[in-house]
Amino acid sequence: MIKIDTMDQPRATVITVAGPLTALGYELARDQLHALPTGQLERVLLEVESIAIAEPKAVWEDLKLAPLVRHMKQVAVVTDLEWYGRLSRAFGAVWPGLEIAHFEPFDRESAVDWLATFDD
Numbered sequence: 001m002i003k004i005d006t007m008d009q010p011r012a013t014v015i016t017v018a019g020p021l022t023a024l025g026y027e028l029a030r031d032q033l034h035a036l037p038t039g040q041l042e043r044v045l046l047e048v049e050s051i052a053i054a055e056p057k058a059v060w061e062d063l064k065l066a067p068l069v070r071h072m073k074q075v076a077v078v079t080d081l082e083w084y085g086r087l088s089r090a091f092g093a094v095w096p097g098l099e100i101a102h103f104e105p106f107d108r109e110s111a112v113d114w115l116a117t118f119d120d
Contacts, residue, residue, distance in 0.1 A: 002029040006036070010116040012028045012043035019052025026061030029058035033068055041071040043115045047074075047108070074118050077109035 002025050003016040013036060014072065015029070026078060051061060077088045085102035090099030103111040 001025060004029055004032040006040060006111075007045070010043055010112070010118075011040070012045050012112075012115050013025055013040050013049065014045045016047045016049065017051060018049040020054035021052065021058050021059045021062070022054045024055035025059055026065065030061070030065055030068075033065070036040065038061050041068060042073045044072055044075045045111060045115060046075065046079075047105075048084050049082055051081070051084065069095060069098065072098055074098075074115055076103060076115050077101070077107055078103045078108050080105050090111045 001016075001018050002021065005014040005016070006012070007014055013033070036101075039100055075092070075098065077085060077087070079085060079102070089102060090102050092098050103114075115116070
């Protein structure tokens with residue numbers, strides 16, 4: 001399941017991920033993300049509860065979301081999946097203009113505060 005929501009303070013998109021992830025789930029999420037107003041993807045609160053790919057086509061649909069990253073400036077990753085936090089930080093290190101920080105679920109408020117420190 002991928003759930004897309006928004007928050008006002010700070011202005012950010014909230015993406016919640018919990019497995020199993022399906023191709024249809026990715027397609028629906030992609031449509032919702034593309035429908036967001038300009039600038040809404042600059043800050044993202046990514047909450048990863050669990051990840052399980054339910055079908056091979058889901059991997060392809062996941063890759064099709066990659067172009068949306070160019071709209072992102074700050075991503076706060078909230079998860080207790082250590083490997084996902086490490087992978088996210090590595091991704092941020094090689095993507096120009098993207099800053100990624102990892103937070104544990106108990107520290108979600110700090111993730112929101114971190115996103116709020118950036119100017120619009």
